Amino acid sequence: MALICRLHECAPFGRIPAESALEIENASVMTEYTAGTVIFHQKDEPSGFLYFIRSGRIDIMVETPEGVEMLVDSRTAGGYFGWTPVFTNEGYTAGARAAEDSSCLLIPKGLVLKSAEQYPIISNFFNKAIFSQVRKLYKDMVERNSMNPAAQMEAYPFQKRLSEIMSKPVITAPVTSSVRDIAVRMTESGVAAVVLTDSSGKMTGIVTERDLVRKVMSSGADSAICVRQVMSPDPYYMTPDTFMYEAATFMLRHSIRHLPVLDGESIVGMVSVQDLMRFRSQKSMLLVGGANEAKSVAELAEVYREIAKIAGVLLIENRSHAETMEILSYVHHNVIRRCFEIIRQQMLDEGYVQPDIRYCFMIMGSGGRREMLLGPDQDNGFIYEDFPQELNEAVEAFFVPFAERLVHALAEVGYHLCNGQVMVNNPMWRGRISEWRERVARWIKVPEPQRVRYSSIFFDFMPIWGDSSLCGELRETVSRLIKENPLFLFQMMELDYKHKVPLNLLDRFITHKSGENKGLLSLKENGSIFIVDCVRMYMLEKGIYAVSTLDRLDRLEELKVFNKATADHIKAAFESFTYLRIQNEIRLIEKGLPPGHFLNPDELTDQEAVLLKEAFKVAGKLQDSAKRHFSKIIGR
Structure with missing residues (x-):
């Protein structure tokens, strides 16, 4: 029945x-x-x-x-x-x-x-049902495109951090121990390395089985000698959040077989070369992992070209594509940071004198949110401390040519120049902390359209090299000014609302009608940017700070700005845009074209087209709700 x-x-x-x-x-x-x-x-x-x-x-x-x-x-x-x-x-x-x-x-x-x-329980029930639709479509897409187990192994070193694979607890011993005591401890514990500590428990050295064989047994030395005589002092170490691929490359290059993992001064784990060597044949892993030790801009350009291969592996692995974006950003940050160091050292080697001031090299936009994909442009700047005016000539003599060289070196690596000139070689994007405060105050107090555009890039700034406290000071200024000038958020919303999602009344895609992007639509400018901008506006209104869009949504959910169902819905749409953008960029690279966010909707599968439409609708609804919310500011 x-x-x-x-x-x-x-x-x-x-x-x-x-x-x-x-x-x-x-x-x-x-x-x-x-x-x-x-x-x-x-x-x-x-x-x-x-x-x-x-x-x-x-x-x-x-x-x-x-x-x-x-x-x-x-x-x-x-x-x-x-x-x-x-x-x-x-x-x-x-x-x-x-x-x-x-x-x-x-x-x-x-x-x-x-x-x-x-009865609010009724609206909550159906809102949750509406919000779950894009999540279900995205989940189905990821599951259908997941890789076989063998291919998943390719992605493993780019996903796993040392905290997930390290051995713990670590066997330690006082640095005053005898070699005989260490040998007994190794045998009883079944380990091949022991970390040596001082009286306060701080790591001072490491001794391995190979040390005992080479320095004691083969030489006939007395096993009663102090282990201090055979240990490797001040050993290399890494932190728990280090990715596997970095550790593997570092250990290969430095011929290290055991790597302690330290959280601050606490010894929390140990990684052996055996844990990592099954991935040694991966060219991408070895190249990208070596970014921190690259000696030239040309080497960094080679690393940059491998990032697309990593993305291709991660894209079809069954996981969050927002996490894939974070991994790619982590690699980009290392490349940018190392490029900065190389150019700076070249300047010093040529006899340029760096003034003794505190300064910070910051990146903005997608880099500042850790949301970089395969074709990011440059958005960067310098913040200096408030040095006395008599140092200005010396500061300009070093930092002006440095900025020019750095911008062009990053372009040589692969980070194309910003069309809006939001780069450190533009005087507008460098200055003393007091000058930055005045600049930001003008943007916020007199929010002309161009100033609002600048601020939407700038507000996602983060330090990449130097004194990070300068960024912290500037962020406090931004928070205070927004609180004092809430009308600015309305102006941000007004500028954002001029652009709409590319769907017509018949639920069909609206593409560009002319120009180089004819027949295409933008996954960024007509989609993900609405989510990024709206979430940023709510964050600024609340005076809170979080790096990525998804982290910001979590904070806003905690503050009851969004309920869980709404936040999950927005996250699913954002991840959908991310997935489709990475996929599109890889396709373009495979065709020999530069990666970009413009997509031909005719090349989408039926399932991808449905997912994209739903993601656009989520972005549109968020945009509408933000308009209603921030329009209330006028009446306050």
Whole structure:
């Protein structure tokens, strides 16, 4: 016998007073659908009802750009469909067809909204259902594109940090121990290395089995001698958050077989070369891991070219693509930092004199958010301490040519020049901390369009080399000025709102009509940037700080700006944009073209097209909600 469900027995109406649920049920329309009946199409005008399935099964269908229907979900007795127009005032995002003989209760929209206003549990239930749609599409996409286990091993060293693979606890011994005591401890513990510590527990050396064989046994030395005589003092070490690929490359280059892992001065783990050598054949890993030791800009350019290969491996591995973006940003930061060091050393070797002042090289935009992909441009600047005016000539004599060389060196590596000249060789993007404060104050107090554009890049700044406290001081200034001038956030929103998501009323993509991007649409300018900008505006309003867009969403969720369902929904859309952007950039590179965020929607699979449309809709809804929220500032 077919299962028959009653509205007052099912969530969310089953969680309100029984008399209210029965009243809704009695005011609704009972309708029977035979198998194969189309209840509504994706492009139909909304019927004005919420559909509750009493019995049977309903298929949810979406139409691809080519007009082909695709099954995306099936719902059975106790489920609902057609809720999007009821709660969002938008059209149907999909069609519905009876997969078998079915009985449905059609609940009038006005009655649903009235009940939802009286009982928030109803609106929360359907909002969560709406928000989960893009997450489900994204999850299905990732699962279908996941790699086989052998290929996943290729991605492993780029994903895992030492904290996840290190051996612990570490066997330690006092530096005053005898060689005999160390040998006994190695044997009893089954280890090949012991860390030696002073009286305070601080690491002072390391001794390995090879040390004992080469320096004691082969020479016939007395095993009663102090281990201090055979240990390697002040050994190399790394921190728990170091990626495997960095450690592997470092150990190979320095012929190290055992690497202690320290958190501050605490010895928390040990990594051996055996743990890492199964990945030694990966050219990408060895090159990228060697970025920190590159001796020239040409070597860094070679490292940069390998980043796309890493992205290709990570892209199809079954994991968060926001994490992939973080890994890529980590590599980019190392390359940029090493380029800075190389150019700085060249300047010093040529006889340039660096003034004795505190300064910081900062990066902004996607780099400052750790959201760099395969074709980032340069957004960078210098902050100096407030040095006395008499030092200005010396500062300019060093930092002006340094900035010029650095910008062109980064371009040689692969980081193309910023079209808006947001680079350290532009005097506008370097200066004393007091000059930066005045500059930012002008942007915020007199928010002309160009100043708002500058600020949207600048507000994501972070230190990459030098005295990071200067960035901290400047961030405090930004927070204070925003609090004192809340109208600025409205101006930011107004500028952002001039651009809309590229979907027309028929749910079709809107592409560029002319120019070099004719027939293309931007995943960044028409999609992910709306999420980045809106989330940043809410963060600035609350006076909080977090680096990445997803971290900012977590903080905003904690502050009840977004509920969990909404935050998860936005995250899924952002990850969808990230996935499609990386995939598109890899395709362009494989064609011999520079990576970019412009995409030809005709090259998308049906599933990718559906996912992209849903992600655009999320970005559009967030943009609309931000407009409503920040427009209230005018009336305050």
